[in-house]
Amino acid sequence: MDFINYLERLKIIPFLKKWKLLGIVLGSIDILAIALAFQCAFYLNYHAEVDFFFLKSRTLKLFILILPFWLAILYLIQVAEIPRTKRYSVLFYQYFQSTILVITLLLIFYFTFKLYLISRLFLIELALFGLLFLFLVRSLEYKVFKIYRAKGYNFINVVLIADDSSIPFIESLISNKEWGYRIIAIFTGSDKIKEKYEKAIILLPDEYLAVLNDLMEVDIIDEVIYFKTKVIPSEVRSTVRSCEELGVVFSLNYTDQNNKLTNAIKTIIGNQKFLTFINIPHNSFALAIKKIMDIGVSFLMIICLSPFLLVISILLKTTSKGPIIFKQSRVGLRGRQFSLYKFRTMIVNAEELKKELETENEMDGPVFKIKDDPRVTNIGKFLRRTGLDELPQLFNILKGEMSLIGPRPPLPSETQQYKRWQLRRLSVKPGLSCFWQIKPDRNNIKFEKWMELDLAYIDNWSLRLDFIILLKTIRTVFQRTGL
Numbered sequence: 001m002d003f004i005n006y007l008e009r010l011k012i013i014p015f016l017k018k019w020k021l022l023g024i025v026l027g028s029i030d031i032l033a034i035a036l037a038f039q040c041a042f043y044l045n046y047h048a049e050v051d052f053f054f055l056k057s058r059t060l061k062l063f064i065l066i067l068p069f070w071l072a073i074l075y076l077i078q079v080a081e082i083p084r085t086k087r088y089s090v091l092f093y094q095y096f097q098s099t100i101l102v103i104t105l106l107l108i109f110y111f112t113f114k115l116y117l118i119s120r121l122f123l124i125e126l127a128l129f130g131l132l133f134l135f136l137v138r139s140l141e142y143k144v145f146k147i148y149r150a151k152g153y154n155f156i157n158v159v160l161i162a163d164d165s166s167i168p169f170i171e172s173l174i175s176n177k178e179w180g181y182r183i184i185a186i187f188t189g190s191d192k193i194k195e196k197y198e199k200a201i202i203l204l205p206d207e208y209l210a211v212l213n214d215l216m217e218v219d220i221i222d223e224v225i226y227f228k229t230k231v232i233p234s235e236v237r238s239t240v241r242s243c244e245e246l247g248v249v250f251s252l253n254y255t256d257q258n259n260k261l262t263n264a265i266k267t268i269i270g271n272q273k274f275l276t277f278i279n280i281p282h283n284s285f286a287l288a289i290k291k292i293m294d295i296g297v298s299f300l301m302i303i304c305l306s307p308f309l310l311v312i313s314i315l316l317k318t319t320s321k322g323p324i325i326f327k328q329s330r331v332g333l334r335g336r337q338f339s340l341y342k343f344r345t346m347i348v349n350a351e352e353l354k355k356e357l358e359t360e361n362e363m364d365g366p367v368f369k370i371k372d373d374p375r376v377t378n379i380g381k382f383l384r385r386t387g388l389d390e391l392p393q394l395f396n397i398l399k400g401e402m403s404l405i406g407p408r409p410p411l412p413s414e415t416q417q418y419k420r421w422q423l424r425r426l427s428v429k430p431g432l433s434c435f436w437q438i439k440p441d442r443n444n445i446k447f448e449k450w451m452e453l454d455l456a457y458i459d460n461w462s463l464r465l466d467f468i469i470l471l472k473t474i475r476t477v478f479q480r481t482g483l
Contacts, residue, residue: 022154023400026082026141027071027295033137034070037129038063045122058118065109066102068292070130073101075288082138082145084156084179085270091142092135099131146178155180156222159212161187161239166227167196169253172270174200179270184219187212209235216246217423220335223249225274240277245420247334247427247458250277280427286463293466294404298397309391312343312383320377322348325392330409333429338401340409341392345380346373366410366417366447387477393432405466406431407454418451425454428461433473 042053053059083091106123109115148154158181162170170193173181185202186193187209194203204211215221224243226236236252243250251267251274264275302309313324326344329337347353353375376384383389396402402409409430415423435453436442445453457465 024295024398029137029141030071030074030134031067033133034067034130035063037126037133040129041122041125044125045119058115062109062115062118066106068296069105070098070102072285072288072292073098073105074134075291076285082141084149084181085176085268086142088139088142091138095131095135095138098134099127102130103127149180150177153180155182157182157184157220158223158225159183159185159187159215159221161206161209161224161226161228161235162190162193163188163228163230164190164192165229166253167192169227169270169272170197176270181269184221185215206235209239212239213242213420216242216248217420221248222334223251225251225253225269227253227272243277245424247280247424251275252277280458280461283462289463290403290466294397297404298394302394302398305391305394312379312388312391315379316344319379320344320347329412330430331412331415331426332401332409333426335415335426337412338396338409340402341395343380343383343389343392345377345383345389346375347377350375366414387437387473390432397432401429403429403431405433405457405469407434407457408437421455422451425451425458428458433469433476435469438469438472438476 038053038059042056042059046053046056046059050056053063103124106127107120110118110120110123145154158173160166160170160183166188167190170183170186173179173183183201185204186197187204187206188194189206197203212224216224224239226239231252240250242248251269252264254273254275264277267274267276316324322344324344326342326346327339328342330340332338357370357373357375380389393402397404406429407425410418415426435457436445436450439445442450
């Protein structure tokens with residue numbers, strides 16, 4: 001498809017990839033598709049009054065009211081993200097399901113808020129136009145993403161535990177590059193697999209399966225796939241334990257005869273069915289709301305706080321030398337590194353002076369922190385006490401690298417010193433605030449206790465918990481207990 005090459009030549013795709021803006025672009029396109037559905041339904045019913053739906057207060061209010069719910073429904077039935085191996089017929093059926101839910105929701109709003117001045121025919125036409133435009137947009141994006149993934153973007157790193165029966169599946173992952181699966185290694189005792197793939201893929205014998213533990217620690221592994229005709233329970237149990245410990249997704253190929261062995265989530269890759277063990281809370285609706293809240297709240301906060309951000313930027317620029325924004329490499333979901341943004345709170349050569357101050361470190365474990373750090377500027381001390389130095393991370397959230405609430409993103413040097421059980425905190429997106437961040441005496445908390453707090457957050461996650469932490473974070477800012 002020349003379109004992708006054209007975007008490459010214009011450096012649009014590298015720009016979107018570098019700044020991780022694809023999620024924002026796709027979400028914006030969904031919003032535009034819904035707005036277009038509003039406009040078409042409005043034109044058919046009210047074009048004699050005004051030309052555009054947003055010029056009529058009733059339809060504008062309905063648009064503002066229904067938009068977040070419509071987006072939440074799309075996330076809930078898992079059609080908001082670009083699929084990898086889904087058939088177009090399945091995609092259409094899912095959008096049809098979303099349309100039924102949207103029509104139901106519109107009718108509930110209609111009778112609850114007594115919107116009798118709005119035509120019920122308009123509501124039905126709105127939902128049908130929404131189905132048409134959203135499906136057409138997603139189908140086009142799906143086609144574009146196939147080519148995008150075939151070029152090596154947006155891939156998933158997988159490790160296979162396989163035998164002879166898995167060869168067609170392995171071949172499908174390799175030949176269908178547009179699915180975006182990258183095979184890192186295969187554990188197998190199959191001579192056929194060795195003969196066919198030993199020059200292209202790292203192959204390890206079955207008896208070396210224990211090596212998988214080390215491989216998941218040193219490499220970025222998104223998923224382990226178990227694909228054997230004869231399932232060996234001891235292998236599955238040990239692999240599941242390893243994946244749970246590190247927060248890696250585990251999928252077991254299954255047939256209809258054994259699909260009642262577990263309550264794991266059922267997934268499909270190509271034409272193969274899998275039981276997928278996701279080792280973090282997996283409430284689809286709650287996760288959809290969390291994602292919408294991350295994007296919506298961060299966007300609104302950036303707009304509302306923009307004058308305040310400007311004032312801080314001017315103060316930093318006029319009171320000390322150096323850039324306004326300090327960018328630092330941090331570790332995110334499953335070990336992927338990204339640039340974290342903060343307002344600069346230290347002098348320019350702070351990193352060089354760190355070695356001289358290591359003996360004064362007041363934190364145990366791999367974390368470095370001094371209460372009265374001489375490298376911190378006067379403005380920086382205030383920003384740290386209030387937590388305002390973290391505000392630029394709203395842009396990290398908007399880019400999809402972070403969440404509002406989640407374990408704080410560690411430095412690469414810190415994760416290298418993690419114990420094995422501590423690596424599971426990388427199984428979710430890092431956050432702007434979490435349990436440790438809201439503790440008034442957080443600098444006195446031992447490192448292992450900090451890690452336990454993060455894992456407790458992962459194991460007990462809920463929207464209610466996120467809301468409580470968010471409120472306590474706001475209180476921390478006003479009480480200035482950041483140090």
